[in-house]
Amino acid sequence: MHVLYEEDGAFRTATILVDNDSSLQVETASGKRSKIKAANVLLRYGEPAPTLLLEQAEALAASIEQAFLWECLGDGEFSFADFANDYFGHVATAVEASALLLALHSAPVYFHRKGKGRFRKAAADILQAALAGLEKKRQQALSIERMVGELKAFTLPSEFTPILSQLLYKPDRNRSETKALEAACSESGLSALHLLQKCGAIRSAHDYHLQRFLFEYFPRGTGFAACVAPPVPSNLPRADVRAFSIDDAATTEIDDAFSLQVLPGLGWQVGIHIAAPTLGMAPGSPLDAIARDRLSTVYLPGSKITMFPEKVVEAFTLCAGRDCAAISLYLTVTPEFEITACESRIEIVPVVANLRHHDLEPLFNEASIAAGLSEFAFRDELMTLWQLANACEGRRGKPSATQTFLDYNFRIQGDLGDADACAVEISARRRGSPLDKLVSEMMIVTNSTWGGLLSSKGVTAIYRIQTPGGKVRMSTSPQAHEGLGVKQYAWSTSPLRRYVDLLNQWQLVAYLNGDTPPFAARSDDLFAALSDFDMTYAAYADFQRSMERYWCLRWLRQHEVETIKATIIGRENLARFDQLPLLQRVPSAPELKPGQEILVGVESIDYLTLELGCRYVETLPPAGVAAADDDQLEAID
16 A cells, blocks of 8 residues: 655655554655654555656646636535546546646645645635736746847847836846846846947946936936026125136136235235125025035036036126125235234125136246246236245145146047047146145135134034044044144035035124024034035045046047056055056056056956956066055145
8 A cells, every 4th residue: 555645845655564543654665764644644545656656647637727627616625535536527546636636736826725635726806816917927927038039139128218227227126127137148148237238228338327327316317496596695895806716727616716915014915705605595495405415516527517506606606707795714914924814704706807727827837936927917916825825835734735646637529428429638737836736725724714713603514624644534523634734624615516615604604694503513404414415525526536537448549558657556556557547456467566667558448347457568667656546635625
C-alpha cells in the first residue's frame, strides 16, 4: 500500500511500512524512511508505484480545464477525492484523483484551500477580479517583452516618451517601462544611460546633465511666476558720491560698488555700497518666497539661473547711470591707510560706471602699477583702494587670494539649445591680481565689519566660521574665521545672488532703522534657512563643477588632444591638467609627490558619465611645486 501526502508545501509519495492510528512509517522511492502524520495523508492507493503516480497525474491534470471545474462545483466546501468521483463519473483511480488534486491546487484563483485536500470555489466577483489581474499581468509581460525588443533594436518605445525624465533620473522599478529597460540593459550589456542614448532619448550630454539638475532642484522649471518689481524707495537721502563697480563682463547682478572722496587733512572716505533689495520686500513676502526657494543664483558655463526674477534684479542692481538704493559702509582712512572710523547708512547712491575686468586688467595690473599707471578713468580711485587693500591684507595676516591658483573663464560659442554644435574657449587668469585683491579686501572688510556690528548689538545673523585646521561652516554664533584672519565674518555683500546675504541684510536694515529684527535669536525660520542654504549652495557648486568638467572634456576633443601635461596635487596620483580646471586620477602612474609634472595620454571620453580614460606617459623634469587642491577656498564676495 502506498500513500500520497503533503509535506513542506509539496506533494510526495511513499510506501507504507507501518500503519499506526495517528502516524505512519513510510519509505520513499529513494529508500529514505520517515515518520509522517496520518492527518497529512491525502490518498492511500495500491497502484501505480509511488515513482509513477505524480508523473501520470501531472500529465492528466494538464488536460483538465480549470474554468470548467469551477462551473461544475457548488458553493460549499468539498474534498478532492469526492469531487474526483463526480468529475470522472466513476470511482476515481489514484491517478485520476491525484490529477484532480493537482488541477485544483494549481488554480488558487479559482479554488481556495480550506484544509488538507479540501477546497472551496472562489466567489464569482472575486474570480473575475483575479482573472482581470492575471490578464493585466499577462499583457504587461507581453508589453515588457515588446519594449525589450524595441530597446535592443535601439528604438525608443512610445511608452517611454512621457516618463523619460523619470526613467533617466529617478526610475520607478515597479513600472513596466523600468523593468523593460533593466531587462534590455542586462541582455545588451549597456548601461541604461547609454542604451537610452542609442535610442535617441538623450538630445545631448549637456542637456542630460542640465535636465538631471533641474529635475531635482527645479522640478517646476526655472521660470518665475508673474510678479511686479517692487518700487525703489524714493524717500532716502542721496549720497554725494560717484560710485563705480568692478565685475566680469557677464555680471548682471551687480551687488557692490565703491566710491572715494578726499578728506582734506584726514585722508579719504571710502564708500562700499551694497545693493539693497530688502528695501523692496519683506520676509514672508512673495519675492522672499521666490528667493527662499532658490537660495542662490546657479552658475554654469554659458548660462545661469538667477535667484530673483529679472525685473527685481533690474530694479536693484547697481547699474551705471542710475540712482540706486544701497546699504553703504563708509570707512575713514588715514594717509597711512589705517581705518579710524566706520559708518553704515541706508541711502540712494548714484552709480556712474560699471567697470569690467577685461577692460581694466590691461591697464591696472602688477606690471603697470610698477611702471607707473597711464591715464584712464578711475585710475586714482583704483590705486588708492588697492593700497588700502594691501594694508588690510597685511593687518589680517592672511592673503585674500593665493597667486599660485588660477581662475578659469568659460566662453561658449553657439546656442546651448544645440550644445553639441557649440565650441568652448577656456581662458585662465591668475588669482591675486590687483583688481582681485582690491575687491576681495573691500568685501572682507564689509562682511567682517557688519558681522561685528550685528554681534555687538545682539542682532542675530548667519556667519561663516572656521576653526584652526577645520572646514568652513555656517553658524548663528559670531566666531572667528581662521582662514581669513577676522574675528567674525557674515556674508552680506551679495544679496541679489545669495539668500544668506539677503537675510543678513534684513537684520542689518532693521538695526539701522531702529526696528525689531525680523529673525529672533533662536528663530526656526533662521535655522531652517541656514540648513537649507548650506546643502543647496553645495549642490549648486557641485553642479557647476560637473558642467565645467563636461566643457573641459569637450575642449580636449575640440582640440584633438592626445597628450597633455598635468601636475600631481594630491594622494593617489590626483592630477590637475594644464590649461584646464580638470582634476583626474592617473592610476597607471607610479607613486608621485605633489608638484611633479607628468605627461598624460587621453584614451577615451564619456560625456554622459563625465569619465576620462587616461594613461601615464612619462614624468617630466621638475618645474616647481603645485599648490594643493583649492576646492575648499572660501568665497569672500
